[in-house]
Amino acid sequence: MSVQVQAALAAFHARLHSPSVPSFSSDPDRSQGVPEELVEVCDEANNCFKIFAVRHAAELHRASALLQRRYAWRGYSIAPLEARRRRSITLTASHEGATVATITAALDSAEGLYVEALYPDCVHALREPGRKLCEFTKFAVDESVRSQALLGAIFHVACMYVLEVHRCTDALIEVNPRHVRFYEQMLGFTCAAEQRLDESVNAPAVLLRLDMQHCARQIESLAGGVNPGRKQRSFYPHFFARDVVDQVVSRLRTH
Numbered sequence: 001m002s003v004q005v006q007a008a009l010a011a012f013h014a015r016l017h018s019p020s021v022p023s024f025s026s027d028p029d030r031s032q033g034v035p036e037e038l039v040e041v042c043d044e045a046n047n048c049f050k051i052f053a054v055r056h057a058a059e060l061h062r063a064s065a066l067l068q069r070r071y072a073w074r075g076y077s078i079a080p081l082e083a084r085r086r087r088s089i090t091l092t093a094s095h096e097g098a099t100v101a102t103i104t105a106a107l108d109s110a111e112g113l114y115v116e117a118l119y120p121d122c123v124h125a126l127r128e129p130g131r132k133l134c135e136f137t138k139f140a141v142d143e144s145v146r147s148q149a150l151l152g153a154i155f156h157v158a159c160m161y162v163l164e165v166h167r168c169t170d171a172l173i174e175v176n177p178r179h180v181r182f183y184e185q186m187l188g189f190t191c192a193a194e195q196r197l198d199e200s201v202n203a204p205a206v207l208l209r210l211d212m213q214h215c216a217r218q219i220e221s222l223a224g225g226v227n228p229g230r231k232q233r234s235f236y237p238h239f240f241a242r243d244v245v246d247q248v249v250s251r252l253r254t255h
Contacts (some may be wrong), residue, residue, distance in 0.1 A: 036052055036053045036055055036251070036255075037050050037051070037052055038051050038052060038053055038091075038157055038248050038251050038252070039051050039153065039157065039240070039244065039247075039248050041149055041150065041153040041240075042149070043147045043148075043149035043150065044149075045147070047095060047147055047150075048095070049093045049094065049095050049100070049101075049147070049149075049150045049153065050093065050094050050095075051091055051092070051093050051153060051154055051157055052091065052092050052093075052094065053089055053090075053091060053251075053252070053255050054089075054090040054091070054092055059092060059099075060081055060090065062092070062099040063081055063090060063092045063099055063102040064080040064081040065099075066099050066100070066101075066102055066140050066142060067080075067081060067102060067138055067140040068080065069140075070140040070141070070142070070143070071140070071201065073143070075203075076201040076202065076203050078138075078200075078201050079200075081102075081104070081138060085106065085111070086109075087106060087107040087109045088104060088105065088106035088107065089104065089105050089106075089158075089161050089252070089255055090102065090103075090104045090138070091103050091104070091105070091154055091157055091158060093150055093153070093154050095145075098142075099142075100141065100142040100144070100145050100150070101139075101140065101141045101142065101145065101150060101151075101154050102138065102139070102140055103136060103137075103138065103139040103140075103154055103155070103158050104136070104137045104138040104139075105134060105135070105136055105137075105158040105161045105162050106134060106135050106137065107132075107133075107134050107162065107166055107168065108127070108132065108133040108134060108135075113133065113134075113135050113172065114135055114137050115135050115137075115172050115173070115174050115207060117200065118174065118196055118198050118200075118205060118207070119174075119192075119193050119196070119207045122192055122193040122207055123172070126170055126172075126192075126209070130169070131169045131170055132166070132167060132168045132169050132170070133168065133169070133170050133171075133172065134162040134166070134168040134170070134171050134172070135171060135172045135173060136158055136171060136172075136173045137173070148232055148235065148238055149226075149238050151235060151238070152235040152236070152237070152238020152239055153238065153239075153240070155187065155235055155239075156219075156223075156235075156238075156239040156240055156245075157248060157252075159171075159212075159215055159219070159239075160245060160248055160249050160252055161252050161255075162212065163212050163215060163216060164245065164249045164252070165249060165252050165253055168212055169211075169212050169213070170209055170210070170211065170212060171209070171210040171212060171215070172192065172207060172208070172209055172210075173189065173207075173208050173210075174198060174205040174206065174207055174208075175205065175206055175208060176203060176204065176205065176206075177195050177204050177205075177206050180206050180208065183208055184208070185233060185234065186233075186234055186235045187210060187215070187234075187235055187236075188210060188211075188214055188215065188218060188234075189208035189209060189210045190208065190209055190210075190211075191206060191207075191208060191209075192207045192208055192209035193206070193207035194206070218234070218236045219236060219239050222234065222236035222237050222239070223236060223237070223239035223240060223241055223242075224237070224239070224240065224241040225237045226238060
């Protein structure tokens with residue numbers, strides 16, 4: 001993965017590989033604070049990653065530490081992850097017991113969206129009858145990770161939550177202007193508003209929008225279609241096949 005792409009992943013702000021057949025663990029003992037494993041994916045280098053839905057303070061602390069470290073590396077300041085909100089989910093990925101990636105997906109609610117702080121006019125304009133908004137925020141990946149299989153997997157689980165479970169129509173993110181093209185290419189986001197200064201992280205930002213129907217069509221046509229040995233220019237071929245989606249969605253519905 002190039003330095004530019006790695007920087008894009010570290011700076012994501014909103015607020016190849018042929019994977020093996022994913023495996024699922026039995027239901028965790030929540031009384032003991034065991035993370036809820038949703039799915040496991042392995043890449044062509046035999047690196048295996050487990051994706052979890054965060055439910056407990058210790059998991060949140062590890063995800064927050066990763067997030068703050070990666071933002072600091074790019075010279076940005078960011079507040080720690082907050083305790084779980086009812087209409088959101090924070091996902092983490094682990095490799096050999098270490099947290100190596102995190103992303104939060106949140107639904108529109110009476111509390112509003114995180115991106116609304118910088119783009120209140122744009123978010124208000126998108127709130128039309130028949131539309132249901134959501135956002136992806138607080139995305140960070142450990143600098144040691146080079147696996148597109150992992151990135152595709154964690155993004156797909158986030159998409160499952162907002163698309164399959166909650167039937168959202170539009171997903172919003174804020175990204176650094178340098179990385180707009182990356183998110184347009186890899187996931188199909190389009191520009192929703194002009195560049196503004198996000199004082200919460202002391203960096204410029206651009207609001208992007210993903211049409212979730214477009215996302216669904218890309219998943220249907222490309223998921224599970226990785227060509228080993230060929231560099232992928234989209235995350236969608238790394239998304240899961242339908243039978244895996246059904247199992248993960250079943251678990252997400254209990255979150």
